[in-house]
Structure formats: C-alpha cells, structure tokens
Amino acid sequence: MSSVAGHMDARDIYEAGPPCVSRAVDGFVRIGMAGVAWGMFMGSYDAVKEGHLGASRALYVAKSITRNGLGWGCFAGAYLGLNCGVESVRNKKDWVNASISGAITGAFVSARTGNVTKMLGTSVLVSAIATAGDFLRPAQYPPTGI
Incomplete structure (x- = not known):
C-alpha cells in the first residue's frame, strides 16, 4: 500500500475493493432479488397446488416472496460480509476465507433448529x-473484467 501519513491513494482503494458492509449489502440485494423471484413463481405454483383462491392466494404468494427474499438475502449478505471480514483479519485472499465464512454462515442459518448434528452438517x-x-x-x- 502506497500511503503517506496513513492515506490511501486511488489504486489502493481499487485493489482493496469495496468495504465489507458494501459487499454484504450487495449480496443481500442481488441474491434477495433472486429469492423474491423464486418466491413469486414457486409461491404462485404452490398456492394453486394447495387450492388457494383470491385473497388467500395473494397472501400466500406475498408470504412466499417475503420469506424467500429475506431468507436468501440474509444468507448471502451474512456470507459475503463474513467472507470479507475473514479476508481482512487474515490479510489473505484465498479459499480458506470461503471455507471459514461458509462454515460460520451454515451454522448460523441452521442454529434455529437447535439440533447440533444438523448445525454441523x-x-x-x-x-x-x-x-x-x-x-x-x-x-x-x-x-469488472479489467
């Protein structure tokens, strides 16, 4: 890092990439939108399959959209934020960061089951x-492809 009195120049900022919070928010939004799409299509399909009509069907689909959008977004945001944090702490960009952050995110997501075996798996x-x-x-x- 070429810094004078602790300041980063443009090249240092570019090479460091966006801050961890930005990466987490980016993942939340991008993957959350995929979850919204999944919730819309699968919620609609499941609502028809279960026989929901009218307002009941709309409510079912809305719940599916919300559940999938937030669930997928939170998972991706947590993973990407942790990955960036682990990268910052280790000061390395390698596969170990993905392994550590994946393990933590997997444990976090499955913690609500209360089953240690499921959490570990x-x-x-x-x-x-x-x-x-x-x-x-x-x-x-x-x-960016540059």
Whole structure:
C-alpha cells in the first residue's frame, strides 16, 4: 500500500475493493432479488397446488416472496460480509476465507433448529459449497473484467 501519513491513494482503494458492509449489502440485494423471484413463481405454483383462491392466494404468494427474499438475502449478505471480514483479519485472499465464512454462515442459518448434528452438517455442506465456489468465481470483486 502506497500511503503517506496513513492515506490511501486511488489504486489502493481499487485493489482493496469495496468495504465489507458494501459487499454484504450487495449480496443481500442481488441474491434477495433472486429469492423474491423464486418466491413469486414457486409461491404462485404452490398456492394453486394447495387450492388457494383470491385473497388467500395473494397472501400466500406475498408470504412466499417475503420469506424467500429475506431468507436468501440474509444468507448471502451474512456470507459475503463474513467472507470479507475473514479476508481482512487474515490479510489473505484465498479459499480458506470461503471455507471459514461458509462454515460460520451454515451454522448460523441452521442454529434455529437447535439440533447440533444438523448445525454441523449444514456448516460442513455450506463450507464445502463456498470453497468450491471460490475456485469458480473471478479473482476480483466486483468482477469488472479489467
């Protein structure tokens, strides 16, 4: 980092990427919108399948949209925020960050079950998926192609 009296120049800021909060919010919004789409389509499908009509159907779909949008968004925001935080603490950009943040996020998401075995299993599964995903994603955030 080329800094004078603790100041970062434009190159340092670009190489560091956006702050962790920005990454978490970006993930919440992007993946949350995918959850909204999933909730809209699957909620509508399930409402018809279960025989909901009129206002009952609209309420069912609205709950599905909210549940999926917030759930997916919170999961992605937590993962990306943790990933960035782990990267900052370790001062390294490698697959280990994805493994650690995936494990923590998986445990966090499954904690409401109260079942330690399920928490451990979800933690390992999310960690493995996040680690595999780390090898597939671009090396820079956000991927600009420059």
